[in-house]
Amino acid sequence: MKVELLSTGTELLRGKNVDTNAAWLARQLGKAGLEVCHHQTVDDHFGRLVDSLKLAASRSDLLIMTGGLGPTEDDYTRAAAEEAFHRPLVYKASIWKAIETRFRKYKLKMASINKRQAWIPKGAALLPNPNGTAPGFLFRQDGVVFAALPGPPREMQPMFRDHVLPRIRTRADFAVWECFSYGLPEGTVDEIVNGIVGKRATYGLTVRIGQVNISIRAEGARRKQVLADLSRRVRIALGPCYMDAELHEVVVRELIARKTTLAVAESCTGGLIAHRLTEVPGVSEVLLESVVTYSNASKVKRLGVDPALIGEHGAVSEPVARAMARGVARTSGAQIGVAVTGIAGPGGGSGRKPVGLCYMAVGDRVESKVFSGDRSNVKERAAGYALNMLRLRLIGAEGNAAAAGPARKTVGVRPRR
Amino acid sequence: MKVELLSTGTELLRGKNVDTNAAWLARQLGKAGLEVCHHQTVDDHFGRLVDSLKLAASRSDLLIMTGGLGPTEDDYTRAAAEEAFHRPLVYKASIWKAIETRFRKYKLKMASINKRQAWIPKGAALLPNPNGTAPGFLFRQDGVVFAALPGPPREMQPMFRDHVLPRIRTRADFAVWECFSYGLPEGTVDEIVNGIVGKRATYGLTVRIGQVNISIRAEGARRKQVLADLSRRVRIALGPCYMDAELHEVVVRELIARKTTLAVAESCTGGLIAHRLTEVPGVSEVLLESVVTYSNASKVKRLGVDPALIGEHGAVSEPVARAMARGVARTSGAQIGVAVTGIAGPGGGSGRKPVGLCYMAVGDRVESKVFSGDRSNVKERAAGYALNMLRLRLIGAEGNAAAAGPARKTVGVRPRR
Numbered sequence: 001m002k003v004e005l006l007s008t009g010t011e012l013l014r015g016k017n018v019d020t021n022a023a024w025l026a027r028q029l030g031k032a033g034l035e036v037c038h039h040q041t042v043d044d045h046f047g048r049l050v051d052s053l054k055l056a057a058s059r060s061d062l063l064i065m066t067g068g069l070g071p072t073e074d075d076y077t078r079a080a081a082e083e084a085f086h087r088p089l090v091y092k093a094s095i096w097k098a099i100e101t102r103f104r105k106y107k108l109k110m111a112s113i114n115k116r117q118a119w120i121p122k123g124a125a126l127l128p129n130p131n132g133t134a135p136g137f138l139f140r141q142d143g144v145v146f147a148a149l150p151g152p153p154r155e156m157q158p159m160f161r162d163h164v165l166p167r168i169r170t171r172a173d174f175a176v177w178e179c180f181s182y183g184l185p186e187g188t189v190d191e192i193v194n195g196i197v198g199k200r201a202t203y204g205l206t207v208r209i210g211q212v213n214i215s216i217r218a219e220g221a222r223r224k225q226v227l228a229d230l231s232r233r234v235r236i237a238l239g240p241c242y243m244d245a246e247l248h249e250v251v252v253r254e255l256i257a258r259k260t261t262l263a264v265a266e267s268c269t270g271g272l273i274a275h276r277l278t279e280v281p282g283v284s285e286v287l288l289e290s291v292v293t294y295s296n297a298s299k300v301k302r303l304g305v306d307p308a309l310i311g312e313h314g315a316v317s318e319p320v321a322r323a324m325a326r327g328v329a330r331t332s333g334a335q336i337g338v339a340v341t342g343i344a345g346p347g348g349g350s351g352r353k354p355v356g357l358c359y360m361a362v363g364d365r366v367e368s369k370v371f372s373g374d375r376s377n378v379k380e381r382a383a384g385y386a387l388n389m390l391r392l393r394l395i396g397a398e399g400n401a402a403a404a405g406p407a408r409k410t411v412g413v414r415p416r417r
Numbered sequence: 418m419k420v421e422l423l424s425t426g427t428e429l430l431r432g433k434n435v436d437t438n439a440a441w442l443a444r445q446l447g448k449a450g451l452e453v454c455h456h457q458t459v460d461d462h463f464g465r466l467v468d469s470l471k472l473a474a475s476r477s478d479l480l481i482m483t484g485g486l487g488p489t490e491d492d493y494t495r496a497a498a499e500e501a502f503h504r505p506l507v508y509k510a511s512i513w514k515a516i517e518t519r520f521r522k523y524k525l526k527m528a529s530i531n532k533r534q535a536w537i538p539k540g541a542a543l544l545p546n547p548n549g550t551a552p553g554f555l556f557r558q559d560g561v562v563f564a565a566l567p568g569p570p571r572e573m574q575p576m577f578r579d580h581v582l583p584r585i586r587t588r589a590d591f592a593v594w595e596c597f598s599y600g601l602p603e604g605t606v607d608e609i610v611n612g613i614v615g616k617r618a619t620y621g622l623t624v625r626i627g628q629v630n631i632s633i634r635a636e637g638a639r640r641k642q643v644l645a646d647l648s649r650r651v652r653i654a655l656g657p658c659y660m661d662a663e664l665h666e667v668v669v670r671e672l673i674a675r676k677t678t679l680a681v682a683e684s685c686t687g688g689l690i691a692h693r694l695t696e697v698p699g700v701s702e703v704l705l706e707s708v709v710t711y712s713n714a715s716k717v718k719r720l721g722v723d724p725a726l727i728g729e730h731g732a733v734s735e736p737v738a739r740a741m742a743r744g745v746a747r748t749s750g751a752q753i754g755v756a757v758t759g760i761a762g763p764g765g766g767s768g769r770k771p772v773g774l775c776y777m778a779v780g781d782r783v784e785s786k787v788f789s790g791d792r793s794n795v796k797e798r799a800a801g802y803a804l805n806m807l808r809l810r811l812i813g814a815e816g817n818a819a820a821a822g823p824a825r826k827t828v829g830v831r832p833r834r
Contacts, residue, residue: 010621011621011622011623012440012443012456013452014443014632018435019440020435022436023429023435030431036460037460038457038460040458041455041456042454042456043452043455052455204431269695270695270700270707271683271689271695271709272688272695274688275691278688278709278711278761281762281763282764283687283711284711284712288712289709289710289712289715289719290687290688290709290711291707292688292691292709294695294701294705297750301748302706302719331718332715332718333714346698347698375698379692379695
């Protein structure tokens, strides 16, 4: 079964909005064993929309469209479906009633243009929208299933999950195993996984600053045994770089499991380490506090760093990083102190201390790296590096050079985009 | 001139990667006066790629493709261009030499498959790639310009800017004005802008949690006068909600301009306010420190909050928020203290204090809201709300109810996706 996604919206083609609907739908469809072969994005233009729908219907079996269900003149999905599939639109009083109720509930002024949303193609199944005014619809014609969903993700996602997925035939004869790796370059992970997987399964890698997501997919009757064997071997081969969840999730889970309390002192990462840790529910059990000591005065006052140390070595230095980690642990009463000090740029660099130079401290251990990229990148890389040092310490693999990974992005052969 | 984008890469259709290249290219093309009408994404499948290229060449004038230039077997861009445009590939010794030099420089093992990257369509202009091995190429055929660029953004972006843009005819008879608004619902901003712009120009809105980006585009000989008039009227109509840059950039700029020092105490936002502020270069002049006081003990110890206050009102309460803001200002010596305390969820809520309840304090002023959405969302909304309160105070519009905006996402009429 070939699946095609169609996003409509001029704003998607002006570069203002990144289309996250397509990626989300592709992931859900992938989990259901279906693979997307095409994705089209078309601006709000009736003729081009009709052409795109016809093209999609001619080459794909399942077509999922997002957007264009609003009440305004440039919301063309209903009309384009009518034209492309030769299905007249019919007025549904029940839709209009639901819209009226919704407007009353939220005490909003009703606009008569909303009445346009009460028309759907004849014979189509109505897909309820508890989070907005526009209902979706779905019909089957000449062997092609067509579903039209609203553009806003909070309306689209529950509608797809609750009303589209149950209506399409998914595959069950496959299994997927996922893990993460931190600190190894993508090329190295690719070599390792490729060597293990061979022709027994397929796999994909996704990279996000330092972290590689590995996804292995097996088919056939023996898929579970195959995945069990492959995953065991990948785990072993990755060693301490292996993670079963994202870096910050693993760190919080390991802290909670060990009942180990943490405090963080951030300079150049500016709160990013704390922000990432506090994305995980339950972190309040173990994270006592985090201090962003941007000024030297606050390093001295909040963390008890010796001003002479800053004077002698500079705020961006190994001794100051260590003193910050010790200081935040001592003053907060946490069992582990983590600290980062560095030069995020674009200014502030010098010959001896270039932009990107960062010192990461976990307890008494300090490592330094020069990270490439812009300010935002340096912050991301330094925060990830420090969190990974903390993870390695928690799992008893502290100082593992391989798992700490290279400081600069690896350059060279990129086997895949 | 109709522009079409084509992204290739199976990983883009598995939902693992979000395609940011298309949005970036659309933005650059828009700035050059060109509008994208179509965007196709195709998996790494030779036949489908050829079909997509043919389709694009039949309906568009400028076709920009990203990805598929790597050295592996499923990198099909070169071969698909050969097939679709009937242009034989030719071997360029100069490309191979550049690849060899690059590998030597980074002391990487050379793979012979990289030799595939030395083949490009006959007569095509070579687009140098200083950031990777794969060069791009560009040719014109039957009135269609076709450019093939590598997938990794750090290779693609400079190549497009330095070698594609100078080769395509851009438009200069248009002008764009951009601004931001914080705190007003999208629908209200739309009404305001629509009423002012009328038929004299076109405009687009983009929303990102609380912030609306407004972009107005005028054409014709009088475009500058038109934009000057429209922008003046939009500025006036938006009042204190008007911003000429993103919220955190405005806040840092206003702090620096007023030589006002800041300290932040975050509970439920967990470092996000500090993280956003420290994305702006130069913030170290004014941000003395930020404290993430996740535990009650640290609220007492770091900020001097009276434990009796926490006992009486709870950590999530107006008096504690105010005490945190006062405390962080006093203990850091900053002129303004900002504090947030709330329940980010998913746990920790109660009937009287539901998940999403947050107190934001700027100096002595405290406001409370119940924010909807998941943990990540509540953090984002609370951080944005507090930053906007700070901005309003800095520009002398403190307590402006309209500009503070609604707590819950507005529901109802969505004129556009």
